[in-house]
Amino acid sequence: KLGLLPPREPTQQMEWGTRLEPLIRSAFAEKSGISVSYWGPHTICVHDKHPWMRASLDGVADLDGGQGIVEIKAVSAVQKDAWERELPVYYQAQMQHQMAVTGMNRGVLVVLFGGQELCWYTVDKHPEFQSLLVEREAEFWKYVEEREAPEAKKIGRAHV
Helix, strand or coil, rough: CCCCCCCCCCCCHHHHHHHHHHHHHHHHHHHCCCCCECCCCCCCECCCCCCCCCCCCCCCHHHHCCCEEEEEEEECCHHHHHHHHHHCCCHHHHHHHHHHCCCCEEEEEEEEECCCCCEEEEECCCHHHHHHHHHHHHHHCCCHHHHCCCCCEEECCCCC
């Protein structure tokens, strides 16, 4: 967050996700009939009250009720069954963060499974979760500003 470390080398999964993103965005627009715009790779959205809250969007879609965020993923085909049961929590959190930053109320998580099956999932704004997320991000940002490592907190079975 402070730019103190050298840039992280992208993994092969990250590289292919970046290469496939424009194709996935285009295929989603074509198959869904939903208009999608892309603001470019260097466009960073900044929250109007919390300048440390930022988001880089994979696209913006014309959804029922206005504009919504588009988040694009390319994942292994073996993960599809798990996604059908519940979207991964970390992607739900990412989308809630992006909605909080942009003020948008809805988003679409577009996923290419195994390089061959395109699916998409609508995610609505969750005000209570966003409120908690902003609170926790503000706590984290204080550690960043003070250049201190936060302590891990036990939450259920996970450590944060």
